[in-house]
Structures are given as C-alpha cells and as structure tokens.
Amino acid sequence: MASTYTFDELKKDVAAGRIDTVIAAQIDMQGRLMGKRFQAEYFVDSAWKETHSCNYLLATDIEMETVSGYKATSWETGYGDYTMKPDLSTLRKTPWLEGTALVLCDVLDHHTHEEVPHSPRAILKKQVARLEAMGLSAFMATELEFFLFDQTFEAAREAGYRNLKLASAYNEDYHIFQTTKEEEVMRALRIGLQAAGVPVENSKGEASAGQEEINVRYAEALTMADRHVIIKNATKEIAWSKGKSVTFLAKWHYNAAGSSSHIHQSLWSLDGKTSLFHDKDGEYGMSGLMRHYVAGLLAYASEYTYFLAPYINSYKRYVAGTFAPTKIVWSKDNRTAGFRLCGEGTKGIRIECRIGGSDLNPYLAMAALLAAGIEGIEKKMELDAAFVGDAYGRSGVEEIPRTLRHATELLKGSAMLRKALGDDVIDHYVRAAEWEQEEYDRRVTDWEVARGFERA
8 A cells, every 4th residue: 555655745845844753653563553762863864774783683583582592593593683674665754753754674584585474464464365366355453442541551561451431431332421521532532543544533531530542544564563553652642641551451450350352354456446255145145265364364273372462361252151152153243152243234244253352463363364364265165054143151162262272282383374474483373372371380470560561
C-alpha cells in the first residue's frame, strides 16, 4: 500500500524545519518497535537507504535478556549486526511526537542482504507471497483491547503494579458516559492515528472496568500488521504523555476480563476488488474457497496457538463465560466459539479468529493463520458443520491448548508450520517459548504481572 506521506514530502518538511527527527524501527519478536532516532537531515541524506542494529534484537525475551540456545545468534558468534532497510511505503508523521516521522524497516542479513527469515515482517511477507502466487490477496483487521489506568507507568512500577487505579470503576462496555471521561487519551489516540495514516473506525469501552478497544479499517495483511504495532506504540506514548498508563497483558488481573486481539480475515482477488470468500448460493454465503480456508484454520489451530498466545500469562485468559474462547469450533455469529463467521455479502463476509490475545505479535499471528488457511485450500479440506449453541459447555470438542507448555510442544511438532515457515524459524520461536516457560518455572506467582505490565 502506498504511503500517505512520501519521501519527497519528508525532505520538504525537513528543509522547512517542520520535521527534525525520524524514527527508523524494526519489529522485534514481541511485536515492539526497536530502532533509532535519526537527526532528520542525516536520514534524508543517507540513512533512508539503510542502517544497522545488533542481531540480539531478534533473540531476546520481553525484558531484553540475551537468551542462550539460539542458532541465529549468541555470545559464541559475537552478536553481530543486522541491516535495517527502511520500507519507505510505511513512512508517516507521528503527530503525538513533536517534529517526528516514523518508518518501519525490514531486517536483512548484514552480509548477504537477504531478509532474515525469523524476522516478523519477513515471516508474514513469505505467506503473503505464497498467496500472491495462487492469485490471492489477504485482507485482515485486528481488534485491539487494553486497560487504561490513572497512574503513570513510573508510579505503577514503584507500586509493584498493585492497588492500581483503573480509568473507570465499572464495566464500561459500549458505555458513552464513562468513555467520555477517558477522552483525554482516547480522542488523542484516534486523532493521532488518523493523522499518521492509520484510518480509525472507532474506539469503545470494553467488558471490564477500565478496558478499552480501538478499531481501525481493514487492510492487506502486511499493512494491517504494520498498523497494529504502530497502534500499540502510539497508545503507550499517548497515555504516557497524559500522565496515564496502559497494559496489553492478555490477563492483567484475575477479576478482570482478558484483553484480546481478534483477527478478521478474508481473501480477495489480487486487485482487491473481488471477494473470493463470498458465494451468494453457498451456505451462509460462503464460497468453496472460504470453506477450505476455514477448515485449515480449524485443523491446525492447536499447532499455531503459540503465535496467538506467546506468554505464560496469555493462557490465563481462556476462561469459560468470559467471551474468551476455549474450544476450536466455528460458528455463525457466536462469541463462544474460537472462530466466528461474521458479515454478509461480497464486502462483509469474513472469519474472525477469537483466540489471540492483545499480547500477540501480529506478523507472527497473521502468518500462522494464513499458512493454515493455505494448507486448507491446497488440500481442499472439508469444513464440518457450523457449531450451534454454547461452546463453553460442550464436551467432546477440541480445546484450545490451555498452557504455554502444551502449545510449545504442538508448535515444535507441527509439520505444516515447518513446511510453511521453515525449520529454522520454528526452532527459533520454540526456543523463545521454552525460555518463557523456564523463566516462569523459577519465579513467584506475581512474576508475569510485574514483568509484563508495561512491556507486553
């Protein structure tokens, strides 16, 4: 997708003194922005071509610890450089930061200048390319939830993340009066994102005290993943600037609802004009292609759950009766199911994956979903009948893996994902999952909150 802010416009703004800083950022394994702030004159002169970063950035945990056991990098190999190649199609102003522009970077091998296979953008781009070879394009949208607090990040940290003051005292799902009180942050977020070229649909209160949701317009898969990481970073920066804090933990407190990142998805023609999921004569308006795709999503859901739920804390969200799914079934407009058929007609029909939490890395999650859907299409998998009723209470139905340990085992043994993403990529993220488990196994029970509150 073409940038709404061109390099030529950036050069003019730099010359006029309107932009003095350019952030060049890559995406790390946790889905965060990592990079450098360039003096704008230097960026437009030469750094727009490439810059460099330490290769440990794709081999650390959420606390930036150097983790042993990775093939790609280690103390033994000296932690060398990667090349960061700015993707100028992602260039944009960040209106919530004075005089600042942002560009996302692909991560390249320092010597070969080939994309690093386990870098999140490269993983998703590989699946997008597979679809393109089939004459297909994927459009996606993520619904991102989080909690808003009246303390600063610093105050929350000093308090040990205990006795925090939520932005509201009661369930604010769709609640206009309560969300009016939160507009200092949420209005700034909507306006800031819109001005940064991220088209916002709406924000709303969610189903717990202090819980928010932000929704932006659907887009091609890579563009949507880029938008997702920008939204998360912007939310933190804007909340911080207002003396507030937020958390994207999937389950910040056992009394609170979990925070999700539902992923809506549909397949279209390469020109993006024709929905290939819709068939007016098909059951529920679903095409044969859509049925194969959804069958693939269901068949491999347990194998790719790690990419939707990457931390110990992620699995504490899967509780019956909380709108977080527990079963791998699909259903028509049914929020108890792991996959929900949404919308009608050529523009609206789509499948919503409800398994992912707000802590997921969107590039990895989307890539895994696409890989499973492609497998369903290639194998012409048959889709079972839609589930009807309350999935929470139904026995004899496959459950979503309930622990990171189980999800890691399934990821490690997934022949489908190894074929689609590559052995080295799967082994890399299996190691990340193993380390997360090892760290938790030696910690006290409040570890995941204190460790991930600000960083997740």
